[in-house]
Amino acid sequence: MAETAKILCPDKTVLLPDIDAGCSLANDCPADEFQKFREDNPGHFVVSYINCTAEVKAQSDLICTSSNAVALVNKLPKDKKIIFAPDQNLGRWVQKNSGRKLKLWPGSCIVHETFSEEALLKLKIENPNAKVVAHPECSQNLLNLADYIGSTSKLLDFISSDNSTTFMVLTEPGIIHQMKRKEPKKNFIEVPDLEGCKCNECPYMKLNTLEKILDCLKNNYPSIELPPEIIEKAYKPIKKMLDMSF
Ligand code: SF4
Numbered sequence: 001m002a003e004t005a006k007i008l009c010p011d012k013t014v015l016l017p018d019i020d021a022g023c024s025l026a027n028d029c030p031a032d033e034f035q036k037f038r039e040d041n042p043g044h045f046v047v048s049y050i051n052c053t054a055e056v057k058a059q060s061d062l063i064c065t066s067s068n069a070v071a072l073v074n075k076l077p078k079d080k081k082i083i084f085a086p087d088q089n090l091g092r093w094v095q096k097n098s099g100r101k102l103k104l105w106p107g108s109c110i111v112h113e114t115f116s117e118e119a120l121l122k123l124k125i126e127n128p129n130a131k132v133v134a135h136p137e138c139s140q141n142l143l144n145l146a147d148y149i150g151s152t153s154k155l156l157d158f159i160s161s162d163n164s165t166t167f168m169v170l171t172e173p174g175i176i177h178q179m180k181r182k183e184p185k186k187n188f189i190e191v192p193d194l195e196g197c198k199c200n201e202c203p204y205m206k207l208n209t210l211e212k213i214l215d216c217l218k219n220n221y222p223s224i225e226l227p228p229e230i231i232e233k234a235y236k237p238i239k240k241m242l243d244m245s246f
Helices: 002-008 031-040 069-075 088-098 117-126 152-161 174-182 210-219 228-244
Strands: 044-049 062-064 081-085 102-104 131-134 166-170 187-190
Touching (some): 002 228, 044 069, 069 088, 069 228, 081 088, 131 152, 152 174, 166 174
Parallel strands (some): 044 062, 044 081, 081 102, 131 166
16 A cells, blocks of 8 residues: 555655555565466456555556456456456455456465354354455455455445444454444454454554654655656556546
8 A cells, every 4th residue: 555655646755654564465476476477378457456566566457446346347348358466355256246257366365364264153143133244355255154245445334324233344353443433333243263363453554553653754764665667657557447437
């Protein structure tokens, strides 16, 4: 996200409190291996989820978010062969909802793949009236058990519009704070991870602490720096997403 801000505003300073606060999806898709994947699949239009590196964006034709991925893929000509990267779970969900065949890069988010199916089934038995809401980055076995699947913003809309009073939440648990603020009279249940310890907080996001925010504001450092040629190439598929969204 910090790199995307820099790509969109190259003349501005973009600070990241901890320069290692990346993303497992981005780490799962190294630029050189992705280039080889593209070369092995010639003639494909490349759609990349925004959670990827600037170098992978620079190799893409179109960037998407989890909110607009299905709509954007649906707008592409039917005969276009499409690579979708880097999240295979999101890609599978887009494939199902668009009816388009996608060539998937085999990446995934460590947070969304950590939830325990067994623990979810147990919670469903204990809370028969609760609804399961899930982010499409979750693996298929978990999505099969969801009542509603959507991006972060769509999950927040759903918990307000739906009549249920209890929801089991399959995404980064930081969202539960927002859900509770939005719907203080409703209940939100965190689903445990495979170890049963409810510790599926994103280890990357958690690197950005209040102390580090204060330090980076004082020192104007660490800041995001990207080669101009990468900024130029990566801007095009982001701009295409914005143009196709209106
Ligand atoms: S939860 Fe963390 S690792 Fe997963 S997509 Fe978001 S930033 Fe990346």
